Amino acid sequence: MAVGAIRPGGRTARVRAAVLRAAGDALVEHGFDRLDLADVARRAEVGKTTVYRRWGTVAGLVADLLTDMAEQSLPRADTGSLTGDLRANARLVQRTLVDPRQGALFRAVIVAATCDPRAAEALHHFYAVRIAEWAPCVEQAVRRAELPPGTDAAEVIRAVSAPLYYRLLVSGDPIDEAAADRAADAAVAAAHAGVYTTAGGPQPVR
């Protein structure tokens, strides 16, 4: 075999998959701060030396987990109306954050991002991908003249998620379907008023 070749196949891939799955389980059970790499190794039925060597720290492991999560994508909605699409998006985010496993996982990766630059980069990339996936909903609405031209599509999508993440991380208020619909409706109203146009400030209400 050639010198210096890397070996991503077979066992290495199996080990990565097992460790990432175990890391997800452990994160959901204990949370970010109480995560022990040796415990992850035990769950994954893998030598703890391997986990320490390949990922080093809890944050490094979470960063890799996020990279993996970014690759699995969910299709965006296309209901024909902006409100319908954004409500679908808000409901998707809402269901994800409320889900015991997914919600705990997202809290954990967001925490990891505040502690480690690699995890932060992975997180920002993850959301950049998700936002780019949904931006076409807004672009279509602009083409349909539902929204003013020059509307920043990504900013509208972010505006839908923001109140839900605010509840998850900051205020602790319940993340129910009503909150999701309100988040979507607020984004539509603000976009309609021209708040998200690149030109700048809000346009007068027509």
Place this chain on the structure above:
Amino acid sequence: MAVGAIRPGGRTARVRAAVLRAAGDALVEHGFDRLDLADVARRAEVGKTTVYRRWGTVAGLVADLLTDMAEQSLPRADTGSLTGDLRANARLVQRTLVDPRQGALFRAVIVAATCDPRAAEALHHFYAVRIAEWAPCVEQAVRRAELPPGTDAAEVIRAVSAPLYYRLLVSGDPIDEAAADRAADAAVAAAHAGVYTTAGGPQPVR
């Protein structure tokens, strides 16, 4: 002295103040995950036994720090217009989150809240207080007929902060004055459209 009396005065209060200040410094420097209670004790020039006995864990210490922070309040603005007031609020939040010390501190306490129930309760109380302080801006706007009756004042205030915290914790986008103004303007537009009325869904744009 009576049996079982507690002693909050003198030395005890001095120790608490010194430890909370030291904890803030340490949080800003190392972040939540790398916080060592022994290091906090050293900075505060206090026995480490004291810190472990009174606060026990990092999360417990942060919870107390938050309780302390909730007591120091900043006055709300009163510019005469809803947009003016909410932009002032958004700018205040923006400046706080961008400030190296304050920003790091807020990230740390939010992280602590995801790890510990007491810290979570302290955080939610902190924001409940802040939101209640600014809610009158919205109530005034309703009285001035700038907004539809039945508008949920707290929800409007939360809507102003949400995009800024989303940037801080999730997307990593810059938290500049333009973002602050957009957050305020979006909240105004959505509130104006009736998204935050207790009645429910959005009212038709007038």
Place this chain on the structure above:
DNA sequence: CCGTTAAAGGTTCTGCAGTTCCGTTAAGGC
């Protein structure tokens, strides 16, 4: 199939966060 070596695995060691123990200081009621 074989040889090379990248990558995983097992075991032992170590530093330090967190605990325990006991002596010291000073808050506050009389």
Place this chain on the structure above:
DNA sequence: GCCTTAACGGAACTGCAGAACCTTTAACGG
């Protein structure tokens, strides 16, 4: 001012996360 004891402080101890070391397994090129 005195006494009781809540609360602080220093030092020695301990358990375990993470490092170090060496052995074993299996991926991949020929």
